[in-house]
Amino acid sequence: MLRITPSHSAEGAARYYDAALGRSDYYGQQERGLWAGKGAAMLGLRGEVSREQFVAFASNQRPDSKDRLTARTNGTRTETRRVFDPKTQTWEEKEIEVSNRRAGYDICLSAPKSVSLYLAMTDDKDVERMLREAAAETISAMEANMETRLRGEDEEGRNRDDENRTTGNMVYASFLHRETRPIEGKCDPHAHLHCYAFNATFDYEENRWKAVQFGNIKSDGPWYEAVFHARLAEKLEAAGLGIRRTDRNFELASVSRELVEKFSKRTMQIERLARDNFTKVDARARALMKETGLDYADAYAKVKHDLGAESREKKSMATLGHDAQLADWRAQMTQEELQSLTHASVRTARSQGLIQEDKAKEMAISELFERESVKRQSHAAALLLRRGIGRVRIDEALQWARSKAFVQVSNKLVTTRAVMLEEEGMIEGARAGQGKHEAIGRGGSWEMAAELTDEQKKAVTHILGSRDLVTAITGRAGTGKTTMAKEAVKAVQTLSGRSVIVLAPSSAAVQTLKDSSFRGADTLANFQDKDYLKDRARGQILWTDEAGLCRPSKCVGRSISRAATLAG
Numbered sequence: 252m253l254r255i256t257p258s259h260s261a262e263g264a265a266r267y268y269d270a271a272l273g274r275s276d277y278y279g280q281q282e283r284g285l286w287a288g289k290g291a292a293m294l295g296l297r298g299e300v301s302r303e304q305f306v307a308f309a310s311n312q313r314p315d316s317k318d319r320l321t322a323r324t325n326g327t328r329t330e331t332r333r334v335f336d337p338k339t340q341t342w343e344e345k346e347i348e349v350s351n352r353r354a355g356y357d358i359c360l361s362a363p364k365s366v367s368l369y370l371a372m373t374d375d376k377d378v379e380r381m382l383r384e385a386a387a388e389t390i391s392a393m394e395a396n397m398e399t400r401l402r403g404e405d406e407e408g409r410n411r412d413d414e415n416r417t418t419g420n421m422v423y424a425s426f427l428h429r430e431t432r433p434i435e436g437k438c439d440p441h442a443h444l445h446c447y448a449f450n451a452t453f454d455y456e457e458n459r460w461k462a463v464q465f466g467n468i469k470s471d472g473p474w475y476e477a478v479f480h481a482r483l484a485e486k487l488e489a490a491g492l493g494i495r496r497t498d499r500n501f502e503l504a505s506v507s508r509e510l511v512e513k514f515s516k517r518t519m520q521i522e523r524l525a526r527d528n529f530t531k532v533d534a535r536a537r538a539l540m541k542e543t544g545l546d547y548a549d550a551y552a553k554v555k556h557d558l559g560a561e562s563r564e565k566k567s568m569a570t571l572g573h574d575a576q577l578a579d580w581r582a583q584m585t586q587e588e589l590q591s592l593t594h595a596s597v598r599t600a601r602s603q604g605l606i607q608e609d610k611a612k613e614m615a616i617s618e619l620f621e622r623e624s625v626k627r628q629s630h631a632a633a634l635l636l637r638r639g640i641g642r643v644r645i646d647e648a649l650q651w652a653r654s655k656a657f658v659q660v661s662n663k664l665v666t667t668r669a670v671m672l673e674e675e676g677m678i679e680g681a682r683a684g685q686g687k688h689e690a691i692g693r694g695g696s697w698e699m700a701a702e703l704t705d706e707q708k709k710a711v712t713h714i715l716g717s718r719d720l721v722t723a724i725t726g727r728a729g730t731g732k733t734t735m736a737k738e739a740v741k742a743v744q745t746l747s748g749r750s751v752i753v754l755a756p757s758s759a760a761v762q763t764l765k766d767s768s769f770r771g772a773d774t775l776a777n778f779q780d781k782d783y784l785k786d787r788a789r790g791q792i793l794w795t796d797e798a799g800l801c802r803p804s805k806c807v808g809r810s811i812s813r814a815a816t817l818a819g
Contacts, residue, residue: 253476264309493600611639684720
C-alpha cells in the first residue's frame with residue numbers, strides 16, 4: 252500500500268537517509284536516489300542525490316549556497332542522540348541541536364509481490380522502467396495538488412490562517428529498493444520506491460519558498476495508491492503481461508496466490524504482531540478513521556504498518572550477498588513456481604478476473620457506504636479503480652466520483668440520495684421517540700461500582716433514566732467507555748428485566764467487545780441479515796458500540812422498541 256510518513260526534524264531525516272534511503276542493501280550495492288519535481292528543477296537539482304544535498308535540504312538550506320530556503324524554522328532544542336557516522340559506519344552518543352521544523356515526508360509506493368518476484372528472478376529492465384514511470388506519474392499527480400498555508404489577513408481583514416493555496420510544485424528525491432526488511436537476516440523480494448518530499452514549495456503569489464501543507468494529500472492517500480497500481484497494471488497489460496485482480500490491487504496472472512504468500516514473510520510477521528496486539532491496533536485504526544475519513548481496512552493497514560516499523564530489523568542485518576540471496580529464493584520455490592516467473596510464462600498468461608466499468612461501479616457503490624454515510628470523493632474514485640483494475644481508466648473514475656451518481660456534501664465529500672433518505676428516516680424516527688417511553692431502568696436505583704469515575708457514573712445514570720427511543724453516549728478514546736458499558740449493561744438488564752443485545756460495525760470491533768466480557772456481541776451486518784436475531788431482539792435493548800463508525804440508519808433496527816446506542 253501507499254504510505255506517507257513525516258520526518259519530524261532535519262536530524263531524523265539525516266538518520267533515515269543513512270539507515271534506509273542512501274543504501275538500498277540490494278545485494279550490497281549502493282543505489283543512489285534521483286532528484287525530481289518542478290521545485291527541484293527550479294533549484295537546479297538534477298541527477299543523483301548526494302548525502303550533502305539531502306541533509307542540507309532537510310535542514311532548510313539551499314544545497315548550492317546553504318542560505319535559508321523557507322522563512323520559518325520553528326527554533327531548535329538540544330538532545331542527546333545516537334548519531335550515525337557514514338565514514339566509520341558506527342553510531343556515537345552526541346549532544347546535538349535538533350530543529351523543531353518538519354523536514355519532509357517519505358512517500359512509499361510498493362509494487363505487487365508477484366511483480367517484485369518477477370523482477371528478482373529476471374531483472375527485466377522494461378518492467379522496472381514501467382514501475383518507475385508509474386511511480387513518477389503518481390507523484391506528479393500529487394505534486395499538481397501540493398498546497399501551502401496562507402498567513403495573516405486578506406485585503407478585507409479576514410484571517411487566512413486556516414486556508415491553503417495550491418502551488419503545484421515540490422522537491423523530492425526518488426529511491427528504488429528491491430527487498431523487504433530482513434527477518435533473522437534474510438529478505439524477501441519487495442520492489443518499492445521511496446519518494447522523499449521535502450518541506451518546501453514555491454508560492455508564486457508571494458514569490459517565495461514556504462512549508463508544504465500535506466494534509467489533503469495524506470487524506471487522499473487511497474486514491475494515489477489506486478492510481479499507482481492502475482497505471483502500472485495498464486502498462487503491464489499493454490506490454491502483453493497478463494494480470495489478475497485482487498481485493499486491493501492486482502498480481503501477475505501467471506503467479507499463484509500461494510507463491511505470493513510464500514514470499515510475504517514480513518507481511519505475515521506484521522499480521523501476527525497485529526493479532527497479538529489486536530485491541531490496541533483496532534482502537535488506533537478506529538481513531539484514525541474518525542480523524543481522516545479512511546475506510547477501516549485502509550486505517551487498519553496504516554496502523555499495522557506503524558506497528559511493523561516498531562519491530563523491524565535494520566537493513567544492515569541482511570546477511571546474504573547477491574548469489575546466496577538469489578539461491579535462497581530459488582530454493583524456496585518448486586519447479587512449477589520457478590517456471591511461472593519466466594519471461595515466457597509472464598508474457599503469455601492471459602489476464603484473469605477483470606471486470607467491466609458498469610459492474611465495477613455496482614460493486615463500488617455497494618461497498619462505499621456500508622459503514623459511513625459520507626465518503627471522501629477521492630476514496631469513491633479509488634474504490635472504482637480497485638474494483639475495475641485494468642478496465643477502468645483514471646479519468647473515468649474521477650468523472651464517476653463527480654457525477655450525478657452522488658450527492659455533493661462539500662467540495663470533497665459525497666453521499667448518495669438513497670443514503671440521505673435512510674438517514675432522514677432515522678432522524679425522524681429518533682425525534683418522534685423522544686420522551687415517549689418508560690425509563691430504561693424503570694425507576695429503579697443502582698449502586699455503582701466503586702472503580703467508576705464520576706463521568707462514567709453520570710453516563711450510566713443518564714442511560715437508566717432515558718425515556719427516548721435512541722440514547723447516545725459519546726466520549727474520546729481512552730475515557731473508559733468500555734468500563735462504563737459493562738456497568739450500564741449489567742444495570743439495564745437487572746433493573747429492566749430485558750436482554751441487552753450488543754452489536755458493533757465490524758468483526759474487529761466485535762472481537763474487542765468479546766475480549767471485554769461481551770461474549771454474545773455480534774456485527775450489525777449479521778444482525779440485519781438474520782431474521783431470527785431481529786425476532787429475538789424485539790422488545791429488548793439494542794446497544795451499538797462505536798456507532799460513530801457506521802451509518803446511523805444501520806445503528807437501529809426498525810423492529811426494536813428501545814435502543815441504547817454507544818458512540819465512541
